[in-house]
Amino acid sequence: MISDPTCKAACEFIRHHLEADPAGTRQEYAEIQTELSKRGIVYEGKPLPICIAPALFHLAQIKPIQNQMRRLVRVLAKIEAPLRETAWLDRLGIHRSEQQLIQWPTRLKPGGYISRVDGFVEYQSDGSLGYQIVELNVDSPGGAAFMDESFRLVRRTSLWKQFVKKFPGRYMDTDSRDLPLLLKAWEDWGGKHKPRIAVIDWITVNTASEFELLKQRYNRLGYETIICDPRELEYRDGKLVDYDGQTIDLVYRRVLVEDLLAHAEAARPFLHAYMEEAVCVVNSFACKPLTVKSLLSWVHRSEFESLLNSSDLAFLRSLVPWTADVVDGPILERLRRDREQLILKPADGYGGQGLYLGWELDEQAWERGIEEALRERYVAQQRVHIPHSEFPVPQEQGWTFESFRMDFDPYMFGAAMADPLVRVAQSDILNVKAGAQIAATWVLDE
Numbered sequence: 001m002i003s004d005p006t007c008k009a010a011c012e013f014i015r016h017h018l019e020a021d022p023a024g025t026r027q028e029y030a031e032i033q034t035e036l037s038k039r040g041i042v043y044e045g046k047p048l049p050i051c052i053a054p055a056l057f058h059l060a061q062i063k064p065i066q067n068q069m070r071r072l073v074r075v076l077a078k079i080e081a082p083l084r085e086t087a088w089l090d091r092l093g094i095h096r097s098e099q100q101l102i103q104w105p106t107r108l109k110p111g112g113y114i115s116r117v118d119g120f121v122e123y124q125s126d127g128s129l130g131y132q133i134v135e136l137n138v139d140s141p142g143g144a145a146f147m148d149e150s151f152r153l154v155r156r157t158s159l160w161k162q163f164v165k166k167f168p169g170r171y172m173d174t175d176s177r178d179l180p181l182l183l184k185a186w187e188d189w190g191g192k193h194k195p196r197i198a199v200i201d202w203i204t205v206n207t208a209s210e211f212e213l214l215k216q217r218y219n220r221l222g223y224e225t226i227i228c229d230p231r232e233l234e235y236r237d238g239k240l241v242d243y244d245g246q247t248i249d250l251v252y253r254r255v256l257v258e259d260l261l262a263h264a265e266a267a268r269p270f271l272h273a274y275m276e277e278a279v280c281v282v283n284s285f286a287c288k289p290l291t292v293k294s295l296l297s298w299v300h301r302s303e304f305e306s307l308l309n310s311s312d313l314a315f316l317r318s319l320v321p322w323t324a325d326v327v328d329g330p331i332l333e334r335l336r337r338d339r340e341q342l343i344l345k346p347a348d349g350y351g352g353q354g355l356y357l358g359w360e361l362d363e364q365a366w367e368r369g370i371e372e373a374l375r376e377r378y379v380a381q382q383r384v385h386i387p388h389s390e391f392p393v394p395q396e397q398g399w400t401f402e403s404f405r406m407d408f409d410p411y412m413f414g415a416a417m418a419d420p421l422v423r424v425a426q427s428d429i430l431n432v433k434a435g436a437q438i439a440a441t442w443v444l445d446e
Helices: 005-020 022-038 059-080 086-091 096-103 144-154 158-166 178-189 208-220 257-262 268-275 285-290 294-299 302-306 310-319 331-337 363-375
Strands: 055-058 114-123 129-137 197-200 225-228 234-236 239-241 250-253 280-282 323-325 342-346 378-382 388-394 399-406 409-413 416-425 437-439 441-444
Touching: 005 022, 005 055, 005 158, 005 388, 005 399, 005 441, 022 144, 022 158, 022 388, 022 399, 055 059, 059 114, 059 129, 059 285, 059 310, 059 409, 059 416, 059 441, 086 096, 096 257, 096 285, 129 294, 129 310, 144 208, 144 416, 144 437, 178 208, 178 250, 178 280, 178 409, 197 208, 208 225, 234 268, 239 268, 294 302, 294 310, 294 323, 294 378, 302 310, 331 342, 331 363, 331 378, 342 363, 363 378, 416 441
Parallel strands: 055 441, 197 225, 197 250, 250 280
Antiparallel strands: 114 129, 114 409, 234 239, 323 378, 342 378, 388 399, 399 416, 409 416, 416 437
């Protein structure tokens, strides 16, 4: 849904260029897919699904969202410490085994983490953008390096070479922000020398090839970096060491808290080093309470007023749609009455799994969703407006142009916002695992 004349003109330019040489531009796209495979930029064994055309915004539209995201990180930093208290961890439904990790000491300052805010923009009549947050991803968000590399490949095409000349703007890359944040965390933690860095996650995860991009980037900038599976580590003589017996100073943690605990014995050296404060870990385990969706259910409740001043609380409530834990009681009446305006989602899930979209289900299917939500930890959330825009779809010899839903998920490095992850799909579940594509964001100059 693009009403801005410049954005409309840009979309028409993209359509005209692709239609003028359908076979040639389709071949360029095929070459991008081949290059993605060569570079290991794959998801579930296939080239990362990227769109050749960008999501378009004006700088004047993006700046207010940047300001909101900076404030959001500051507000979350204020509640990071209180949320580590047992009473709040219990309220959030966090298991006691996870609570131990969360409550271990950390020397890092609140707010010094890599995160992603998942939400949707809404175009206002005056051309500005409203924004609603549906999830916070502070535990271990991935994909930013994939996005940067994909954009570099797409920008080589004839479409982009001509497009950027006619519609000047910018892509807000993430690779100028991640290493500075890691080094700032190292400094805050008390590190004095140039750190040796390890990117740590299971080697079997779908995003494992992204770690190689991070390793190459950090090594190129002069910081020795390795990739490690937690099972390859040892804790020896007060130091965390890798498979070669070399010390690791700084960890970029990509492994999820629940995954570590599921293999706690194998990950014991890493956990021990963290507990003994023998290694600097970003993101620290203290961030976990900021990720669970149950947190959003408390934003609109009176108990949250003890954590924030009225201004910060009003700010949060303006961004977060109505969200509530699914429990026995009065909420069930609302769930059944307002089915077409509600979504059920796991309180601590990810990857678009386990969702129930009330507007897509009949009463019987929705009731089954409610039953599962009562058995497991689920939240209900008010449906938000999902914008649509037209994007090209590759065909064997050319292109078709179809309407896609799109989200807007800014990556945050501390309080600095980089390029948002924009996923486009023809369903209301906007997740790559569920078939969505990724589109670069092009911010048009004023």
